[in-house]
Amino acid sequence: MVLFADFSLQRGKIHYDYSSTNTGDFGDSLNGHILAIPPHAPGPTLGGPTYAETGLAPGAYNPFNPFQQIISGGSRGRLFDFGDRLYDTTTDSLYPTLGIRGDKLFDGTWGYDLAARYSYIVSNDSFKAQSAPLINRIFNAADPIFDPASPEYIGTTVPYNPFGDYRRQRRNNYRLIDFATVYAKTKNDGSLFSIDLNIYTTNLFTLPAGGVGLAFGGQFQNEDLANRASAPFLRGDVIQGTFYTEIFGSRVDYAGYGEVRIPVFSPAFNARGFYSLELTAAVRYEAFLDTNSNVTVPKFGLRWQPFDDSLTFRATWGEGYKQASLHELNAAPATFFTDLFDPVTGKFYQGFGVKFVPNRNLQAEDARTFSGGVVYTPKFVPGLTLTVDLFDIETTGWINPFIDPNDVLQRIAHGHGLPGEIVVRDANGDLVSLQLSDQNSGTQKVRGADLSVSYQLPTLVGTFTFVTQATFLDSYQFSSVPGETEHELRSSAVSGLLSQDAYLKWKGTSRLEWSWDGLTLGVTGNYRDGFHEFNDRGNEHWVKQTWFFDLQASYNFDFIARSNSAVPGVAVAGPTDPGKDMSPVTANLAPPKWRRWLAGTSITVGCTDVFDQDPPASVSNYPRFIYDPTGRFVYVSVTKKFW
Numbered sequence: 079m080v081l082f083a084d085f086s087l088q089r090g091k092i093h094y095d096y097s098s099t100n101t102g103d104f105g106d107s108l109n110g111h112i113l114a115i116p117p118h119a120p121g122p123t124l125g126g127p128t129y130a131e132t133g134l135a136p137g138a139y140n141p142f143n144p145f146q147q148i149i150s151g152g153s154r155g156r157l158f159d160f161g162d163r164l165y166d167t168t169t170d171s172l173y174p175t176l177g178i179r180g181d182k183l184f185d186g187t188w189g190y191d192l193a194a195r196y197s198y199i200v201s202n203d204s205f206k207a208q209s210a211p212l213i214n215r216i217f218n219a220a221d222p223i224f225d226p227a228s229p230e231y232i233g234t235t236v237p238y239n240p241f242g243d244y245r246r247q248r249r250n251n252y253r254l255i256d257f258a259t260v261y262a263k264t265k266n267d268g269s270l271f272s273i274d275l276n277i278y279t280t281n282l283f284t285l286p287a288g289g290v291g292l293a294f295g296g297q298f299q300n301e302d303l304a305n306r307a308s309a310p311f312l313r314g315d316v317i318q319g320t321f322y323t324e325i326f327g328s329r330v331d332y333a334g335y336g337e338v339r340i341p342v343f344s345p346a347f348n349a350r351g352f353y354s355l356e357l358t359a360a361v362r363y364e365a366f367l368d369t370n371s372n373v374t375v376p377k378f379g380l381r382w383q384p385f386d387d388s389l390t391f392r393a394t395w396g397e398g399y400k401q402a403s404l405h406e407l408n409a410a411p412a413t414f415f416t417d418l419f420d421p422v423t424g425k426f427y428q429g430f431g432v433k434f435v436p437n438r439n440l441q442a443e444d445a446r447t448f449s450g451g452v453v454y455t456p457k458f459v460p461g462l463t464l465t466v467d468l469f470d471i472e473t474t475g476w477i478n479p480f481i482d483p484n485d486v487l488q489r490i491a492h493g494h495g496l497p498g499e500i501v502v503r504d505a506n507g508d509l510v511s512l513q514l515s516d517q518n519s520g521t522q523k524v525r526g527a528d529l530s531v532s533y534q535l536p537t538l539v540g541t542f543t544f545v546t547q548a549t550f551l552d553s554y555q556f557s558s559v560p561g562e563t564e565h566e567l568r569s570s571a572v573s574g575l576l577s578q579d580a581y582l583k584w585k586g587t588s589r590l591e592w593s594w595d596g597l598t599l600g601v602t603g604n605y606r607d608g609f610h611e612f613n614d615r616g617n618e619h620w621v622k623q624t625w626f627f628d629l630q631a632s633y634n635f636d637f638i639a640r641s642n643s644a645v646p647g648v649a650v651a652g653p654t655d656p657g658k659d660m661s662p663v664t665a666n667l668a669p670p671k672w673r674r675w676l677a678g679t680s681i682t683v684g685c686t687d688v689f690d691q692d693p694p695a696s697v698s699n700y701p702r703f704i705y706d707p708t709g710r711f712v713y714v715s716v717t718k719k720f721w
Contacts, residue, residue: 200267291339327404333364354383393450402440465530520557540594548586577696579703580609630684678719
């Protein structure tokens with residue numbers, strides 16, 4: 079029996095500095111289209127998060143307002159004086175593992191492993207922004223904060239002036255900035271505890287081609303999710319922020335599986351064209367206690383070597399099952415702004431607020447998968463491996479997180495709105511509000527190929543390894559709702575107006591690595607193909623393809639193996655008898671304690687996006703589900719294994 083443990087603790091920090099999109103100030107950028115407050119009215123009241131997102135309210139009661147009138151509708155602008163929006167994110171993660179393992183039991187063919195794992199990740203976000211209620215107070219000259227006799231007096235009787243030339247500093251404005259600035263915070267954490275038990279044998283019984291293998295086991299998982307926010311976010315008064323709702327979720331499930339491997343032909347028992355042939359069959363049962371549901375899925379495989387071990391054909395068919403994530407089921411309601419075309423009235427809305435709510439009735443995804451390919455390791459080029467695998471996947475009820483609001487309007491207009499999709503109109507038929515949520519789509523059909531080339535070259539100064547892996551998407555057909563005809567989406571954005579994700583024709587990675595005596599150095603290139611998208615006017619745009627490069631260095635302190643080895647050439651003292659054999663002998667030296675403590679420790683230092691490249695631009699800023707906007711990021715990781 080072997081006791082094994084693994085422990086990993088990581089921390090990452092990210093700072094975002096969002097520059098203003100307008101170079102001018104509030105008055106310059108809006109050309110006079112300002113929300114107004116009736117004269118002599120009290121300070122403005124906010125109608126929830128929508129008002130904070132829609133605009134500010136320096137109305138007629140502000141002495142610097144040159145318009146002195148109420149303008150209907152909403153306007154948006156960014157205040158130059160307040161500077162950029164700042165985000166700071168700190169992420170901590172913990173991954174301990176503890177288990178036992180045994181092999182060569184009974185007749186030497188049985189083994190087992192039992193492991194308990196706990197993973198925890200927490201993200202603390204700090205957001206420097208402006209409070210809509212406080213900004214509206216500094217706009218209003220009648221507010222008590224400008225009254226010297228009031229206990230709320232802030233030291234000036236002059237309100238905020240949002241009008242004029244941004245190139246001239248208005249000193250009094252800067253005295254009010256701190257008053258209206260808030261530091262909102264969110265904390266998002268999740269944990270997963272699991273216990274896995276696996277029991278296996280390589281020779282349940284013997285066939286002419288070899289022993290029949292069997293594996294079976296079980297799993298228990300407990301998953302928790304919690305998102306918390308500070309008071310400014312919960313009230314929804316942060317300009318350009320989201321109205322947060324604290325969410326909590328949990329899930330408990332258990333599973334059991336069994337798998338059998340049957341050798342039909344082998345090098346010890348073969349026939350012409352059948353150097354080796356193996357068949358596999360497996361089944362998995364999983365029960366989810368939170369939804370009181372369960373599923374059983376099968377899997378079958380084949381592995382065939384017709385001539386020798388240099389050429390292998392393989393194929394797998396199976397079914398899959400995936401429940402909605404805790405975040406998808408418990409996401410907080412949020413409002414985002416987008417451009418809409420109303421098919422009922424024919425009107426175009428720019429920057430319309432659309433509300434997203436979670437769909438707690440999301441059903442699980444069902445999938446059927448086939449993959450088959452060939453692995454070739456030519457004997458005349460040692461170290462070279464070529465792999466080609468074709469795949470064909472069909473998913474029913476795929477959970478679609480990219481609902482296009484325009485599609486929702488079309489569905490509702492034709493009387494086919496889905497659960498959670500609601501539109502509200504006024505007496506004239508104009509849009510007042512639109513609500514949508516994640517949905518189970520109809521079908522998703524994917525066809526393509528995975529390609530791989532690897533070459534390993536041992537030398538006197540270490541081993542060089544080159545690996546390139548690429549995926550080619552031949553076809554991607556998708557229907558957004560059940561019963562809809564599939565349409566082709568290869569090399570295009572998932573959603574025409576969001577472009578946060580896309581179906582890329584090509585993507586891949588290429589890595590060159592050098593290893594020598596515990597030290598490993600590597601450089602990785604990541605390629606993402608470009609794709610087509612359409613803006614709100616229906617014009618096509620091409621999002622460019624990109625290359626990003628990463629560097630990594632690691633060292634493994636594997637002193638035990640070397641220190642326990644015999645040390646040659648050390649003579650052991652003995653009597654000076656000419657008849658004795660005085661040839662040098664070998665002494666075994668016990669390793670020092672510090673080496674025993676370092677054994678099993680590895681240190682990794684790396685840098686992602688070495689050249690600090692930005693993601694490519696799209697109509698939704700950048701494709702955030704394909705690219706990470708972090709930029710150049712340096713990290714250090716320490717891993718310790720006990721055994």
